[in-house]
Amino acid sequence: MNTKPFSSGPVGQAMVVARVAEGQWHALEDDLVVGRGHAVRRPDGRLFVSIDAWHAATFDHLAEVMLADLPAPLFTLVDEADVELTSSWQRAGFTIRRREWEFAVPTDPRVTGLETLLLPPGVRIVPAGEADEDLLRNLDRAIREEVEAGVGWHSMPAQVRPRPAGMTIVDPSRYTVAAAPDRYLGLVRMVTVTRQPRIGLIAVRVGEQRRGIARALLAHVLGTLHRRGTAAACAEVDETNQAALALFRGIAARRTGSNLELAR
Numbered sequence: 001m002n003t004k005p006f007s008s009g010p011v012g013q014a015m016v017v018a019r020v021a022e023g024q025w026h027a028l029e030d031d032l033v034v035g036r037g038h039a040v041r042r043p044d045g046r047l048f049v050s051i052d053a054w055h056a057a058t059f060d061h062l063a064e065v066m067l068a069d070l071p072a073p074l075f076t077l078v079d080e081a082d083v084e085l086t087s088s089w090q091r092a093g094f095t096i097r098r099r100e101w102e103f104a105v106p107t108d109p110r111v112t113g114l115e116t117l118l119l120p121p122g123v124r125i126v127p128a129g130e131a132d133e134d135l136l137r138n139l140d141r142a143i144r145e146e147v148e149a150g151v152g153w154h155s156m157p158a159q160v161r162p163r164p165a166g167m168t169i170v171d172p173s174r175y176t177v178a179a180a181p182d183r184y185l186g187l188v189r190m191v192t193v194t195r196q197p198r199i200g201l202i203a204v205r206v207g208e209q210r211r212g213i214a215r216a217l218l219a220h221v222l223g224t225l226h227r228r229g230t231a232a233a234c235a236e237v238d239e240t241n242q243a244a245l246a247l248f249r250g251i252a253a254r255r256t257g258s259n260l261e262l263a264r
Contacts, residue, residue: 037065176190
């Protein structure tokens, strides 16, 4: 366990910052944990850090030790409304890299306008849990390659679960797919966060875009949620992704907040 002592507080209590496990740090005063830090490598290879501390001095001490231990570049995600936390990361040398808008997405088709949506010719929807895993993984790899060749995967939602290296699909049952007779064309992944469904990813192959496939996928998953009694889902969209913003605004999604991705 690596430790670094500090003097803190008005009476100079001793604070020790210790790396207690891989990707985990504790700040201790009189053997009490007064702050925690974490580092997690995301599926796209980027290293995200977080700190939970009550006091600015504790945050700064944790940040100093963590940043000395970890390789650059580093990233973190904060609620834009949390000005104090954003300022703390900026003191540590982080700068704002991108912004994600948060949306509340209604599920009622009478509200979204998806009530009478027709599928594009030759396209069918494969419900969640029924997709062929090989075809699904092929689609996922193809979409990721297209995104990286275009806007870059960094423009995708940052709130993703840590996964084993190379394992981009952990639970195929979360995916609803748009399919042609011989291949898959697009997908939407639904996850649950604090009891509210979240649209974790929606993507369509480049050559199949502008055919209404994304709207058809949303019509299916939102309609399914509505029939189950769920009034709304949530989603995050990069503020520069005009196509995705237009898609969600077109189904009466309401902006509820924003997250900042900061980098050092």
